[in-house]
Amino acid sequence: MKQFEYARATSSSEAAAIASSAATKFIAGGTNLLDLMKLQIETPTKLVDITRLPLKTIDTEGEGLRIGALVTNSDLAADERIRRDYAVLSRALLAGASGQLRNKATTGGNLLQRTRCGYFYETNARCNKREPGTGCDAMDGFNRILAILGTSDQCIATHPSDMAVAMRLLNAVVETVKADGSTRRIPIHELHRMPGTTPERETNLEAGELITAIVLPKPLGGTHLYRKVRDRASYAFALISIAAVVRMEDGVIADVRLGFGGIGTVPWRDAAVEAALKGQAPGEAVFAKATDILLAEAKGHGDNDFKIDLMRRVLPAVLDEATQGAA
Secondary structure, eight states, X not given: OOOOEEEEOSSHHHHHHXXXXXXXXXXSSOTTHHHHHXXXXXXXXXXXXXXXXXXXXXXXXXXXXXXXXXXXXXXXXHOHHHHHHOHHXXXXXXXXXXXXXXXXXXXXXXXXXXXXXXXXXXXXXXBTTTSTTSOBTTTTSOXXXXXXXXXXXXXXXXXXXXXXXXXXXXXXXXXXXXXTSOEEEEEGGGTBOOOTTOTTOOBSOOTTOEXXXXXXXXXXXXXXXXXXXXXXXXXXOOSEEEEEEEEEETTEEEEEEXXXXXXXXXXXXXXXXXXXXXXXXXXXXHHHHXXXXXXXXXXXXXXXXXXXXXXXXXXXXXXXXXXXXXX
């Protein structure tokens, strides 16, 4: 175990100021960070404890909700307003991890959890995300759970969060405080970065920038679904997952939002897929066309090739269920 300093912050701005060094990490639930520290993949020189900050409430903001970054996954999934108005989010949360982990994991931490690529965790393997410039053993290795969209020749690691997929669909906005005390609001689609040539950079947060809240816009009407396909019934990361909100009017799809997990290097959403469905009467041909658009640039790397065929079966099934439920 490598030694590190420990500090307990009394305010969000103080926490961000203390963490202005890239070698400093925030700790709240610690459900991912502690594992990475034990393996010496993460080796912070200082931990900033934010667990006592007043970021544990879910409050009304305009027509939506403002979720404190320290609200646990369990409390968020169980909140009456989330279950009623943002059911896709509640369902995504309940599909993730285990009850024990959801009791500890926080909303902010969930967004920032790191990939579960086996080569990232295997310190004897080459991993550009862990050690930039060393290569990627996952490309020609056992890559069953890894990404088919948003990849590069540097990295094919999948973003692991279920919650983030639903947040992406809902157009959530992330509120932060920087090391200099200033604040900003980041649309969820601008938070995570695809690997490109810098897979070690997973978000657009600056050093010391602390997530303080996630803001949800007004609720979406329609049928809310979250379908997760995995190797076992619980405590497994998605092979593929689909978050869907569909609203029908007069027999056609009036509005549709889709988010995808397990296939992308970031929580995935494709506006062209949604555009192809809007205004259409539901049916096999329409669903197949939307799936073709989604997978147009998909690329398997051997063991994960099956995800392309799997999505061709699961997305139409989810759309059929959602349009029938919204009819």
